[in-house]
Amino acid sequence: MTSKPVKIPGPDHPISVTPNPARIVVTLDGRIIADTRKALTLQEATYPAVQYIPREDVDMTLLERTAHTSYCPYKGDCSYYSIPSGGERSVNAVWSYEAPYAAVDGIKGHLAFYPGRVDAIEER
Numbered sequence: 001m002t003s004k005p006v007k008i009p010g011p012d013h014p015i016s017v018t019p020n021p022a023r024i025v026v027t028l029d030g031r032i033i034a035d036t037r038k039a040l041t042l043q044e045a046t047y048p049a050v051q052y053i054p055r056e057d058v059d060m061t062l063l064e065r066t067a068h069t070s071y072c073p074y075k076g077d078c079s080y081y082s083i084p085s086g087g088e089r090s091v092n093a094v095w096s097y098e099a100p101y102a103a104v105d106g107i108k109g110h111l112a113f114y115p116g117r118v119d120a121i122e123e124r
Contacts, residue, residue: 009074009103015044017052017106023124024051026058026113028086028093033118034058040106044074051121052110055096068092075107076100086117093117 009015020041026034036057042050063081070078075097083090096111097104115121 009044013045013074015042015074015104017042017104020051020123024053025120025122025124026053026118027120027122028083028090028118031062031085032059033062033083034111034113040110042104042107042112050112051123052107052112055109055111058094058111063094066092070095072097074101075104081111083118090117 017040020039021037022039023037024034024039025032034053034057036053038054038057040052042052044050062083062085064084066080066082068080070080072078076099078095078097080092081094081096083093086093093114094111095114097107100107113121
């Protein structure tokens with residue numbers, strides 16, 4: 001078994017996780033997939049901010065876990081979900097760090113959505 005490199009966020013790669021008091025609604029094909037007032041905004045280096053939505057505010061019956069995985073040296077192992085109603089466009093549309101590194105532990109139990117694989121991620 002090989003160990004994976006772990007990088008601690010720092011000045012060269014800052015990561016912040018902050019509560020977002022706005023209502024965040026994710027839609028696809030005319031259906032609400034997620035609706036929350038408890039999102040966390042993750043800002044990583046110069047990447048666009050990502051809304052992480054608590055699992056309890058996502059309609060998990062509309063998602064299907066996939067075998068796809070990835071690894072981030074700053075956040076850890078990542079698992080993915082597809083939204084079958086969205087067809088090919090929505091394969092691996094949702095991701096989750098189920099056991100994130102301590103520096104971003106707040107996103108545990110949350111899901112994030114690729115903007116191009118759903119119809120909208122709206123801040124209302």
